[in-house]
Amino acid sequence: MFKKIGLIVVIVIVVLVGVMAFNTFTNKANTPAIDAVKMSAIDADAAANRLAEAVRIRTISAGSGDAPASAEFDQLHLLISNSFPRVHENLKREVVGGHSLLYTWEGSDSTLRPVLLMGHMDVVPVEPGTEGDWQENAFSGAIRDGAIWGRGTLDDKLSVFAILEAAELQLAEGFKPKRTLYFAFGHDEEIGGENGAGKIAALLEERNVKLAFTLDEGMVVVQGLMPGIEDPIAFIALAEKGYLTLQLTATTVGGHSSIPPRTTAIGKIARAISRLEENRFPAALISPASDMFDTLAPHMPLPLKAIISNRWLLDPLLVAELGKGGATNAMVRTTTAVTITEGGTKDNVLPSTATATINFRLLPGTSIQDVVEHVATVVDDPDIVIAVKQGNEPSRVSSKSAEGYHLIEKTIRETLPDVLVSPGLMLAGSDSKHYEGIAENSYRFIPMRFGPDDLARVHGTNERLFIDNYIEIIQFYRRLMENAAG
Ligand SMILES: [Zn+2]
Known part of the structure; x- marks a missing residue:
């Protein structure tokens, strides 16, 4: 019985490796031959x-x-x-x-x-x-x-x-x-x-x-x-990508800081920011970023070429790697960047409001409405109002x-x-x-x-x-x- 299962596992692995190798080595650039054209000289x-x-x-x-x-x-x-x-x-x-x-x-x-x-x-x-x-x-x-x-x-x-x-x-x-x-x-x-x-x-x-x-x-x-x-x-x-700036405003009762509530307006804004940073938009490799990887894969060195040539199997691995940070993260995700926070005026006064300004860059296919809904769900605080400051949809x-x-x-x-x-x-x-x-x-x-x-x-x-x-x-x-x- 165990021998049989072992054999099946080995066969599956051999087939998978074979398919992946085939996909990798047959993934060749299909660029038509185009001759350089010499234009007349310019001063x-x-x-x-x-x-x-x-x-x-x-x-x-x-x-x-x-x-x-x-x-x-x-x-x-x-x-x-x-x-x-x-x-x-x-x-x-x-x-x-x-x-x-x-x-x-x-x-x-x-x-x-x-x-x-x-x-x-x-x-x-x-x-x-x-x-x-x-x-x-x-x-x-x-x-x-x-x-x-x-x-x-x-x-x-x-x-x-x-x-x-x-x-x-x-x-x-x-x-x-x-x-x-x-x-x-x-x-x-x-x-x-x-x-x-x-x-x-x-x-x-x-x-x-x-x-x-x-x-x-x-x-x-x-x-x-x-x-x-x-x-x-x-x-x-x-x-x-699209562009969206949201302003989050937390409002609580002000007063003297000797009798504070459990969370102040600043505390609420801080919690909202931390929730948003922990709950990023999901990463996905979609067009046109995916077109870029598909086009360039044949020119890439082996491990990368093999991964991109076998996206049917390895897409989660690739997306996780790209989504780690920097420019590749921006290619696979609607990004969230907290850029301004404001709140409080005096060390012994409870702030009645605190704000955070957050800039999002939207992947094609994600709308401003989608982002607003995501933020409302993640922040989940009736004392925080979400307002659109500026935005244009992705192209x-x-x-x-x-x-x-x-x-x-x-x-x-x-x-x-x-x-x-x-x-x-x-x-x-x-x-x-x-x-x-x-x-x-x-x-x-x-x-x-x-x-x-x-x-x-x-x-x-x-x-x-x-x-x-x-x-x-x-x-x-x-x-x-x-x-x-x-
Ligand atoms: Zn320009």
Whole structure:
């Protein structure tokens, strides 16, 4: 009897190991062969100088209540018109929402759905006290060590200018698009984009425009960040996480601290925080994060490759590992971050209220309502009121088998032949959300090359872009115009 059971166990193990080995070793990348395309040369110094000049104009979005930097935006508009005379002459230009720009490059075939390329002209301020940490002044537009330095070189004046450089060059070469191309440059992305991208999208909707896809900032080409993969990887984000800030307010009876209740308002808030941190949202590997692992698995070293190739069996193991912390945790979970607590005024007075501000980033598929319900259930305290301070739902997940994705992937592989291409999930937010109603798909990618320390430069210190990379980015947009509209 025992012999028989032992034999069955051995057979099951042998079969399992066999299936897993088969899945692992037959998991090969199915990337079609695409030849690199050589684009005509670009005057790199001239292009770098134009972007540097744009960096010097302080188009800062500070707080959502503040008036836009009107004079600076006017100055930037003038720089754009003067720098790109062919674009100025041949494309329709509209100022929308006060300071945003919409360019229309009319195509010859009106049956093709237009494509909209995006960027934003505003930048975040420099954090007070960090000005001296910059190698070059944040608004100097200095060109040194082969790079352009300053705010906007990574986020996001570079894509505004690279798109315009590309259009100017294509116009000079006599390129005429079959498909209509729009360029939309917002002026308030850093504070939500309501007046810029929001207004442009509303205008296009009014005109009944239906876009094939939008391409915006979002993910980049990274190297040295993915375990076991040495090649640079271009991540095309198919979705962005949602954003939600909740305020929890505990109210109890105040009074003198010599006769305290068992729990004060602060105690209640502390308990609520601790419950929320202990009861995180469940982790799950879903699209588009799962698409990323599926795409990259064939390039990964053995233990990882074997685990991802056998998700039918090992998914709980993989999800538990990814959910441990950091960026991989943010890919598989709606995250919870307590960012502000307030309560109490005097050491001998019972606080009648205490508050906690909690920031959540929502996985696609989780709604603001879901989060509010989860928090209410976990906190489970009638003396605590939950209020939504600010929120936007996660984006939908765009298709990785649609024409737009294939066009972008093909263009990447033609102009940056050394990189792998993968779908991805954007952990931050972008202006793309405003166009969801009129675009079939929304992709978020700029071919900026990032090493392990470059992410901190975005919104941080020493933001800079290498000129060689800037030229690659311009060539990418040129080729994309040809592929999408040629
Ligand atoms: Zn940005």
